Amino acid sequence: MNWHARYLQQAVWTRDLRTYLFEKAGLTAASRVLEVGCGTGAVLGEIHIPAALHGVDLEPESLVQCRIHAGSASLTRADAHSLPYSDRSFDIAFCHFLLLWVENPLQVLREMARVARTVIALAEPDYNQRVDEPDTLKPLGEWQTQALLRQGADPFFGCELAETFHQAGIRIQETGTLQQSGMKRSLEEWKNEWDVIETDLAGFVPSVDIQRMKSLDEEARGRGERILHVPTYFAWGKT
Numbered sequence: 001m002n003w004h005a006r007y008l009q010q011a012v013w014t015r016d017l018r019t020y021l022f023e024k025a026g027l028t029a030a031s032r033v034l035e036v037g038c039g040t041g042a043v044l045g046e047i048h049i050p051a052a053l054h055g056v057d058l059e060p061e062s063l064v065q066c067r068i069h070a071g072s073a074s075l076t077r078a079d080a081h082s083l084p085y086s087d088r089s090f091d092i093a094f095c096h097f098l099l100l101w102v103e104n105p106l107q108v109l110r111e112m113a114r115v116a117r118t119v120i121a122l123a124e125p126d127y128n129q130r131v132d133e134p135d136t137l138k139p140l141g142e143w144q145t146q147a148l149l150r151q152g153a154d155p156f157f158g159c160e161l162a163e164t165f166h167q168a169g170i171r172i173q174e175t176g177t178l179q180q181s182g183m184k185r186s187l188e189e190w191k192n193e194w195d196v197i198e199t200d201l202a203g204f205v206p207s208v209d210i211q212r213m214k215s216l217d218e219e220a221r222g223r224g225e226r227i228l229h230v231p232t233y234f235a236w237g238k239t
């Protein structure tokens, strides 16, 4: 699995929202900015401002990649539950597709609120509200939700994001879901997504069933009838 390609793809989905939120939060005027759970640098590598950029991740492999893709950032291996920074040392701390993966999202948000004046959480899905059309593709949604649970994620966290901000003492300035209407996925994106699905489901769902679902998906897509919607939440606020 090429994780950087996957993260780049996810970063494309949220690019417009990110641009909007970063502007609202005053990114260009910031002097110190932190991404928590920076992964391979798909998002951090896209930020080109004079500010000092920092990234934190647990995985050494991701940080090796991040050094390539976000060369100007200072990178640190650390656990988001206990950030190695002093209070209020950043203007902005943000995360992107992170909180669903951590053991205690409230503790992570508390840490982000401790180290930064502004906190942005982008892209936290809620698979409870996933919509698959046509109906024949519903099992795919269930299989993917199970795969995320097996991998240790909380695929339903998105709908708790605003409440968790509140509990972390962050004053919400804006919250909502990513608007995806009218967004068409390219063939390349579709293939990348299926690479992820096939990897995630291998050994858990018979391959003949996976391939049948893939054909149904391709056919529905060809007829312009495919709907796949996973409400994906964001929030930003001040501490």
Ligand SMILES: C[S@@+](CC[C@H](N)C(=O)[O-])C[C@H]1O[C@@H](n2cnc3c(N)ncnc32)[C@H](O)[C@@H]1O
Pocket: 007, 008, 010, 011, 036, 037, 038, 039, 040, 041, 042, 043, 056, 057, 058, 059, 062, 078, 079, 080, 081, 095, 096, 097, 098, 101, 102, 103
């Ligand atoms: C889905 S990836 C997203 C990466 C990046 N934010 C992006 O959107 O491209 C989640 C990242 O969070 C990191 N991560 C998970 N739990 C973490 C923790 N407790 N502390 C720090 N990083 C963590 C993972 O190693 C992974 O790189």
